[in-house]
Every structure is written in structure tokens, then in C-alpha cells.
Amino acid sequence: MKTELSEVPMGMAKQKHVYDYVIDAHGNWFCEGNPVTDPELFRMLSRSLFEKDGRYYVRCEGEVHPVRVADAPLWVRYVFLDEEPEGKILAVHIQLEDGRREVLRPETLSVKEESALYCLATRRNLLARFAKPAYYELASRLSYEPESRTYVLTVAGHAYRLASRP
Template identity: 30%
Template sequence: MPYDAPPNLAEMTLPQIAEALAARRLPPIDQWDPAEELDSHMVIRADGTWLHEGRPITRPAMVRAFSSLLVQRDGQHFLLTPQCRQRIAVEDAAFVAVDVEARDGTLAFRLNTDELVLAGPGNPLRAEGDADCPAIYLAVRHGTQARINRSTWLQLVALADFSGPIPVVSSQGADFALVP
């Protein structure tokens, strides 16, 4: 079955984004607690590249499928199935946020897996690092995060409120600092 990429984020309204989020069916991994634990021999690099046994996974559909099974527990990432959890090494964050659009007081992000995430109280932004070189992260789901890439960070800066002591962006009624 061919994959239909979602429309360009800039062309979507907030109701269309919400509809796309509601249509995404994810496995019920919050209901799974398998006892068996293995090593997946997989790594997610800081740039979002997925590797298996040192070789890149070049099929985007495989990455999207695996990413739907990701959880982070106690600082460790796993691919979770009902029968087994497989450790997966993550260099920085499991996802990369590659685009952002502001719609009706909400920041909508597109991830490197084409998934859409709305920042807000349930998916907060967090600033790390220092003021000269901040790293911004977006909570995705099940403890996983997306690192905001440089071009998306610049888009956030353009949307920021600079009236206070530090730049802040708002989404769904929550304010998020763009510097630690």
C-alpha cells in the first residue's frame, strides 16, 4: 500500500491538522508490559538517521513503523511489542522536528517521520544547553522527544515574544522559553 505523505504543514488549517492527528492510529503500547528484553542492534543518530547493525534504514515506511513502537522508560529507549521490548540506542532525541507553523494560538510541528505534533501542556517544549547555544526539545509521546532542528528553531524565534527577559513562544495556552 503506497504511503500518502501529509500535505505541506504551511497549507494546513488547525482543524485539518487536528483531523490528521485523530486519523493517525498508533499501536496501544501503553497497554503492553512484556517481560522479555533484547537488544535491537539499532541506533537513532542525532540527525534522525536510523541504523540497524551499523547500516542506515533507507525505507522511510520502516522508520515510520518502528517509530510508532518507541517508548522511553528510565532514560532508555525501547521498541515495544506485546511479546518483547528491544533496546534501541538514541544519540540525542528519537525524533527531529523539521517544521513548525503557528495556527490559532497553537504551534504545529512536523517530525522527520512526517508525524504532526501540537505543542502545549501535553506536549511541552523544553530548552536545554545555554543561552548562547540552546537546544529545544518537544515532548512527543511515551517519554520520547524531538529535537528542534536549526531551521525550525529559527522559525520559532520569528514567532517568539521578546517583551520579557527571555524569548517565549506560546501554544495552547502554555508559554515556553526558548533559552534555558
């Protein structure tokens, strides 16, 4: 599906061509229907991604192109726990698929249908879905509160209730 110039933000209509970028439900990038397999290009695209008015865009070589996203634009590949000797979690760090590492903000955690885990990542607050290894690592540390029907992650003595995603 091509993006019409009338659907893009101001300034983009002056571009000669608006590329069709897609991130599928598994976090794979496509440009004009072709998979993005070059690791450097993937990192560049992922790191230049931003959201405006509920839609995603990528800034590339001075141009802005829309990105259609099936689920989440970013994916958490790994989770690293800083723990006390008795197992209490002091901090959680995440590594995104593009290699960026940052501290998890547990207050942004959410769960969808008890099978998908999300957080907000990067300074741009983009939605990130936990890939299977990261999901299982963090899910093993969650507790369930039956009375409130919520999952909880305790970090540095503070309990964070995971919001439900529609």
C-alpha cells in the same frame, strides 16, 4: 556496540537476538550498524519507540529491542503557526520526521546552549529536537527576557518560558 542480554528489560532475555538500534546526533536510525533508509521501516520504528527508566526501546514484531540515542529520539521537521491577522500566535502545530502531526505543548519547550530547541512530543512524552527549518521558524517568534535570561514563546496570550537543558 552490541547490547548484552543482561542489560535489557525482563522478557527480552528470552528473545533469540537483540538487535542493536542507534539514533545518531542528527536523528538518523541505524540497525546493526546499517542505516535505516526505507521510509516505511523508519516510520514503523519511530512510531513504536518508547522510554522506560531513562532508556529507549523499540517494539518490533512482538519483540523489544534497546535503542541507543545520541541526542533526541524524535525530530521536529516542520512548524505550523495558527495566527491572528495581526500576528499573534493562537496555536503551534509540529510535524515529526516520521510524518506525525500534533499540537505543540509550549510548556515542554527547552533550549540547549542557545542553539538547540527541544520539546516533548507524542502521547509517550518523548524528547524531540527541532531540525533547522523548524528551529528557525519557531526561534523567529521567541523573545528574550534579559532580566531572567530566558527565551519566551507567547501562545494564545500566555507566555511560556523555555527551560534550559544541560
